[in-house]
Amino acid sequence: MDWAQLDVNPKVVAAVRRANIQSIKEILCLSGSDLQRLTKLSSSDVRYLHKTVAAVVKSDPVVTALQMYNGECPFPTQNRKLSMGCPVLDLLLGGGIPLMGITEIVGESSAGKTQICMQLCLSVQFPSSYGGQDAGAVYVCTEDTFPNKRLQQLIAFQSMLRADVPADIVNNIKFGNNIFIEHVADVDSLNHCISKRLPILLSRGLIRLVVIDSVAALFRCEFGASDSIAKAKCLQKFGAMLHQLSHRFSSPIICVNQIADAISGSSLAQSNFGLLDKVLPALGLTWSNQLLMRLMVSRTQFCAEGKFPDDKVRALNSGTVLRRMEIIFAPHLPQSFCNYIICKEGVRGMKETGI
Template identity: 55%
Template sequence: MDWDQLELNPKVIAAIKKAKLKSIKEVLHLSGPDLQRLTKLSNTDVQHLLKTVSLALRNNCVLTGITELVGQSSAGKTQIGLQLSLCVQYPYEYGGLESGVIYICTEDVFPDKRLQQLIALQHQLRTDVPQEIIKKIKFGNSVFIEHAADIDTLIECITKKVPILLSRGMVRLIIIDSIAALFRCEFGIQHSITKAKYLQTIGAKLHQLSSGFQSPVLCINQITSTMDERGLAGTNLNVLERVSPALGITWSNQLLMRLMVSRPSSEFLRDTDASATGIVVRTLSVIFAPHLPQSYCHYTVNEEGVKGTE
């Protein structure tokens, strides 16, 4: 590794070389305290080093595997999926992959009207991109839509149609909206083993496509809720609602990363300015990921798309 190519203080580079660290992999395999002991650098310098090499690694490759986006109804899952369908078409320097997307719908009709609205307002949303670049991108021509009404159709789609589009370089992103819908309709509790086998089959194929073609996969998932009653007999019970991603542990084991979106309850909205302004601030949380800490950010969904907010 040529450490001089990274934006690091010469003092940090000298310490790395003295510690005989030869690759980004070696640096990332060490904890912060271990790096401090090995390089004799301050905690601030070590954190800057870790951030710099992480960015360098992410800029040089695509993080492959299955990313799940899970959340309640109307939290903005499909909106994020649609926006990613356009983001993937931008040049690399603006966060894109210069390719298209295959969007597989399993439940609702594809929201084409909303997609066209987002396309028309890209110049307002992406003010970081020169207008001449946005005008050159034919967004609508690179969104390939498939509908899968049952599990067999979904498997046929990801084993036959998707590989053709990927091999021809026509797409670099796969979105399934939603992965839970088909299983919710077709399987009962008595079919848990068959359900698990299907989930493993789909997960394995998506992993193969993602790693083989260096293309991210986004699976939108739903949440399930259970009522948890707590209290003593003869007293008023406290009823709590617990939510968790659908499809259980078998599906969770197929994932590289899980993100969860949520929006405030209607009771909360009535007590805030959102009821007057119509602006609902939603939350996106990292539940688990190999390269990110558990954290969260806020966003809104408006006419031109999804926007981060303070």
């Protein structure tokens, strides 16, 4: 290394060289007493050397708890979120989906899981100042064919759904060209997609969101009841690969999961904090430990005509099914819920929330 970049006395540099210390890393790895013994320097010189070397190599400034509490933490990646494309749902989730980690959307059939994922694929393409990542998304299908017709409908209504974004920005985004569709039929194909294809797209900056719909389909088909150990190892490996991608490229991973019947009164049912009475997310505890956040979506009832978010959708969607999104667990959010509807414009949250 170039010792000239250190603002220390030349005699200190000479002593370090005589001790055959070759790098800054070695200095930081040695305790004060060990460094003093090797270099024969005074304790004050050793303390100053440690302080100077630390100042050279540090990449981020020290942050106090008060700065973090006031939202002044200079770590934009940790503070930023991916918008859900709806201000009400963003409010529920504290700004949206965290950029690093695996978020699971679990629910019954027709609860709106795929609709939410498609809306996220559009939201990620907006500039960061509007809750996006200014990049595309990969949608990995493991079950049915991708609902391309519905996606085109959502694209057509983006200007209405994202009224907070200027029209010229919406019109300049080529939504259809920035969503990459991958079809996988087995676990090996899924692992190949995650380990080989996705890193290329992420490293080139083409995508900043990965959606897997659904993760349970393949594992349910390929692993039987007697293959629990092999299934657990495969899920752990799968989760580790997703976490590595998410943290390396600061890109959220959205995994859609299915539900299974729960035995009433069982310890498994109680582990969901009373929010789930008859159903549980599939894949068990091994998969749950891989997640940062779990969202449960469900159908509840038909929406009353007077409760739509705004007048534009009230006339178009009378009798729409009311759905609910619940936060089952998240390290930064309390358990809460929000009702929403799915209309032509997309997923629209209702203003009533509860905790």
